[in-house]
Amino acid sequence: MKKFTLVPILLGLLVSFSFIPIGKVEAATPALSYGSKSGDVWDLQFRLRTRGYFSGKITGVYDTRTAAAVRNFQRNYGLRIDGIAGPQMRDKLKKVSVNASELDALARLVYSESRGEPFVGQVAVASVVMNRVQSHVFPESVKGVIFQRWAFTAVDDGQYWLTPNAEAYKAALEAVRGWDPSHHSLYYFNPATATSGWIWSRPQTVRIGHHIFAR
Known part of the structure; x- marks a missing residue:
């Protein structure tokens, strides 16, 4: 009878498993249906x-x-x-859409970046964030967009952490629900203070209050 040894078998298994990538395994998002509670x-x-x-x-x-x-x-x-x-x-x-934490973040950005602007202008600022989430060239989440490096002046100078008022929350919610007075813009700037030549090169869509919106 031919004798078999476990060594070749074990070596074969090791070689096979060596081609399986080892890393973080993400659990699949569970489906939610009638009766789910969580x-x-x-x-x-x-x-x-x-x-x-x-x-x-x-x-x-x-x-x-x-x-x-x-x-x-x-x-x-x-x-x-x-x-x-x-x-x-x-x-x-x-x-x-946004969850509770993202709605708060969006309202903070609206308040810190556009308080004092007309309501439609505040909605437009929130719309820029939502448009960036949809764009493939920006982060894919509200907070990712807001905290992207050098994206918003109010985040850089700390004004973002001011407490937003009810109008800011309302403006944020209107933008989430689809109102986009910015006309699908990805940028906005104040022409009185903008120093970047690049931002002036962007195709402009509308001016609301002190902000020019652009794509």
Whole structure:
């Protein structure tokens, strides 16, 4: 009888596993459906409410109201309409909405960058942030955009940490819900103080208050 040894077998296994990349394994985003109860459901409901799809008390329970809101969102964004908040639906929702922390961050930016501007101008500033989130050349999250190095003067000089007023929150929410008086702009600047020749080269879309908005 031919004798076998474990050494070649073990060596073969080691070689096989050596080609498997070792790194951080990210857990798949779990699908949420009727009956789910978690903080993820609370976040889902909050985001849907910022987009105008969900109303009433946020409970963290995936009920019939939540399923209906998910179906309406799926319908409007060309997704499979099944009332289940799967990874694709939630990824899309995150791109066009904010959670509680992001809404606070956006309101802080609006207040610190445009307090004293007309309300429409404050909405336009918030819209620039949301437009950058959608653009492939900027970070993919609200906070990523806001805290990108040298992106906003108010962050650099510390004014960002001022406490926003109710108008700033309202302006932020209007921008999240789709009002974009900036006309899809990615930049804005004050012509009285701008020193960058590059910003003047950008295609301008509209002037609101003290700001010129540009793409």
